[in-house]
Amino acid sequence: MRVAHVAKVAGISGSENHLLLLLPALRARGHDVRLAMLHEGEPGAEDFASRLERADVAVERVRMRAAVDPLAFGRLLRYLRRNRPDVIHTHLVHADFHGLVAGRLARAPVLVSTKHGFNPFRGSRAFALADRTVARLANVHVAISAGLAGYLAESEGFDAASFAVVHYGIEAGSPPPPPTAEPRLAVVGRLIPIKGHAVLLEAVARARSEVPGLVLEIAGEGPLEPELRATAERLGLRDSVSFLGRVAPAGPVLERAAVAVVPSLGEGFGMVALEAMERGRAVIASDVGGLPEILDAGRTGLLVPPGDDAALARVIVELANDPARTAALGSAGRERALAEFSQDRCTDLIEALYRTALETGGRRRSATSAHARSSANAARSASRKSHGTR
Structure with a gap:
């Protein structure tokens, strides 16, 4: 053709x-x-x-x-x-x-x-x-x-x-390294309102009261960066949140994390969730758009209502306190990514x-x-x- x-x-x-x-x-x-x-x-x-x-x-x-x-x-x-x-x-x-x-x-x-x-x-x-x-x-x-x-x-x-x-x-990459047992989060995406970064920062601030060592890496660039930096400062997250700018490929950022977060308010598909699963990482994602179709909720990751920072914080704490479960979710995620989304x-x-x-x-x-x-x-x-x- x-x-x-x-x-x-x-x-x-x-x-x-x-x-x-x-x-x-x-x-x-x-x-x-x-x-x-x-x-x-x-x-x-x-x-x-x-x-x-x-x-x-x-x-x-x-x-x-x-x-x-x-x-x-x-x-x-x-x-x-x-x-x-x-x-x-x-x-x-x-x-x-x-x-x-x-x-x-x-x-x-x-x-x-x-x-x-x-x-x-x-x-x-x-x-x-x-x-x-x-x-x-x-x-x-x-x-x-x-x-x-x-x-x-x-x-x-x-x-x-x-x-x-x-x-x-998605194409299969080399076998990923095992996830860290430390409470490390990663989010990858453009810094625009629909991606939900502001909700994630509020959730991280809440979660840190129970998980003081929690850290977040933000990979991406966009018009919201100054506002998000100011929000992180206001919430007292200066030492726990890193803005990396545009990172390509995103694999190394995902591999440094225990959990990838996709806090989008709307998402046609949610490719970063699939990329994180392929890298063997547990995913926390909003229950919106195509994300529920990617995740097998409870087996490869967890879903939360979009825009609900309190619910997101609870799930972050839940996985941060259970590294073994987090690793199991990541392993199942890689299996699903390669079997169902090749x-x-x-x-x-x-x-x-x-x-x-x-x-x-x-x-x-x-x-x-x-x-x-x-x-x-x-x-x-x-x-x-x-x-x-x-």
Whole structure:
């Protein structure tokens, strides 16, 4: 198959890491896979493009100068007409609005759109109407978790059943070192409100009254850093909280910790939870979005209500006082990550969606939702045949 992915990239986060694994994996299976990268000149975008090119995936850089950019749209349309892909697969809002329209004008046989995350603007009625309107151009809708599909139904009025759910995949690293018995926490992610860092700092301050040696490493950068530093100072956490800035890869930070915390207020998937599990670390995560689908609560980690610093503090204390249980959760987490979330499994599902859509693409306009459900069922069946029923 000739497959053109379209994505808006500013840096390397969850969706970008997904593409860094998926596109080379599809290419390794013999498909002609390319990426049209919408960007605004960010260094992180160039880093992402370079990494894909080193994996032998061709990248077309399309500079955007506005959220809706007619010049970028024209260039993207010419690129798609020139390459004549069988499948065009868009990721994130800018790519949906530019890539799905351009893909339809370019007469691509199949259009696929993946939704990746929770966003504050999705609550706007005007945006929801525009998003649903553009989405009708796609043959197949993919959500990275059932939790995200439900959120999109609630916030924008999508039919949750119309989404094929395809979780992100992960590749196995070398066996991780055993977790420390010391009460060490790690959180990895952008310093933005939805990631819940402020809630975590409040929880750590509460927990330290029972676990005085508790420490937290914060890996990530973002606009909230000055405010979070001030919060840590106000809570008396200067000596127990470290701000590391952007860290890539995050593995060493996770390996230094006994427990990884994902305190997000909204999370389409929660890749850092899966990365922590792959590194054999217990995870405490918010019961929101895709996180409950990653964790097997009670076996690989623990879930707490989002935004509840008192509940989060109680669970932190619980694990800090029980290193043996913490290590057992981490061991079970690595087993689950490699068995249930392998990149091969993710690639199988996406590849099957493409094949099914190409076979039935002529019925797109009359049965979009039914077509997506049919594609999802076919993809799951293919994955079971490859990996065994779980």
